[in-house]
Amino acid sequence: MRNIFYSLISLAVAIFFIVLGVLSMILLFSPYVRSTLVQFILENSVMLFLFGFSFLIIGVAIVAHIILGAKKKHYFIKSNNHSIYINEDVFQQYLNDYWKQLFPNQEIPNQLILKKEKVQITAELPFVPIPEQKKIITRIERDLSELFNRLIGYRKEYVLSLSFQPEQKHIRK
Numbered sequence: 001m002r003n004i005f006y007s008l009i010s011l012a013v014a015i016f017f018i019v020l021g022v023l024s025m026i027l028l029f030s031p032y033v034r035s036t037l038v039q040f041i042l043e044n045s046v047m048l049f050l051f052g053f054s055f056l057i058i059g060v061a062i063v064a065h066i067i068l069g070a071k072k073k074h075y076f077i078k079s080n081n082h083s084i085y086i087n088e089d090v091f092q093q094y095l096n097d098y099w100k101q102l103f104p105n106q107e108i109p110n111q112l113i114l115k116k117e118k119v120q121i122t123a124e125l126p127f128v129p130i131p132e133q134k135k136i137i138t139r140i141e142r143d144l145s146e147l148f149n150r151l152i153g154y155r156k157e158y159v160l161s162l163s164f165q166p167e168q169k170h171i172r173k
Contacts (some may be wrong), residue, residue, distance in 0.1 A: 119158035127165045
């Protein structure tokens, strides 16, 4: 949803500047367009006010979106006698380090979502033969539980969604 909103805003801003640029270039070469524009401004001040108000609202919405998107995401962890706030980036860095340790020569696409005191981890692992997949999933579950408990004190359950890439067959050319 966030990417769609960002794309629509970017498209609207791009179109606005393209139209403004074309209009400005036409004004230089056409006295008729200049006089028509001046006449439009004089006769339609209410419509111009509404355009200006609309642009103001759109600008405020863009600024609000940027501010809300730039807000740091923290997770609150409460243990027996202490509590801490931890940045989502710290969780993500621990995950990235773990994937590099488990699959040293592979880049593991993964996503971490912290929402309403729930942790969800999604990862696409490289090809592993089917008989070994259960063993690697069990190891990952155990390792991540230990990692989060030992390093940041997270003892609650988390959702882990793993998929394996299919075996790559060698294609002869």
